[in-house]
Amino acid sequence: MKKHTTNIIILILIAQILVSSAFLIGKSYGTPIEYDVGFGTAPVIDGVVDGVTGEWASAEKLEIELFPDLSNQSDGLPIELWVLQAEPNLYILARFDLNDHNSIEYDNEFLGILIADWDADLNFTDAKIVQFSNISTNNYSYLDYHISDTIYYEDANPNGDCAAKLEGNQIVYEFSMPVKNKEGGIEDVELGHGIPFNFKIVFGKTADYPSGIIISNIFSIELQYPPRTPEVTFGELLMSISTIVIFSTIGAFFAYYIYRITRLKKEIERIRS
């Protein structure tokens, strides 16, 4: 009997350890790492991080890795990812090193940011790509695409801005994209505050999408609301006025009743006489 109890306890412990270990797996495909992004001053999109002006000082600084296979996250390329909001845009910077980055192998390098709508989970429908045509001469172009069934279509009205610059083996990509942009229509994902959006950062060496993508990773951003005094809605205003009116009325009647109580003795005497 005692032996049975010990066996059951050991079995429960093993089961508990197995179940608990499942929650320790943080990075996996389909569960993006979430970040809250606050506000700062707008940086200049020129591919240079100006340390003197501290233009990216207030950015949310993250370190992630880009993997060839997101379901098997090993041997990733570590990149620095800085994210910052400054009205009316969201700014993203990616910085990383590669061996022989000046070589012809990377001449057509690109880095893209794919965005999924807030209710679309990991269905990325918007793409902002910096595509090099010649990295040694720093020739690049900014491409704004919308994606439908994995086919990339160029936007009729491109939104946002970008810049990239290679210095030694280190490259800096800078993006800016409008938040609450309704003019983009169906071509762009309309970023908004207070809702998490999934982003996919992709990197490749040939100007072909999506087949040219060799490494990627997914992260999630929740844009904070702009730091301003909260707007008082009409409903709230009406409620405040109603509260004052109602309680003032009750208070006035109560005050009148107290006044009548002070006169009560005299009134009783008047009734008696």
Place this chain on the structure above:
Amino acid sequence: MSKVKKDHLKSGTANRKQKLKEKSAYRSVILSAVIGGILLIISILLNGGYLSLFASEDLFLQTLDITVKVLVILFFFIFMTISIGNYKELTGKPLDLKLIVLIFIFSLIQAFRDSIVFSFSLIGLLLIMVYMFLVQEN
């Protein structure tokens, strides 16, 4: 002679009893009005949204918050009815339905910001009214 004395004594006791009753009613008017006033101030703070007892999302604390708000309104109604009822008695008039309805409205309207508090207050006030009418009938 003795009979007159006895009658005089009887009427004196009755007068004293009447005065004592009046005094007690007068005290009740003041005390109930003071308690009603305190409850009104608490109600302004809680039901007016100027003070929050529990800012927590916890269900138990939220229930407690609603209970306190409802009880404040119900006790306000009870004490004001007692106070005004005694006041009316002292002035020789009955507490009519019009006045009870007015106290009822003034009590219930304090819960206008919160539908749950309003619903429970309405049920509570109706129960008190039914109880009062039943007691009156008996």
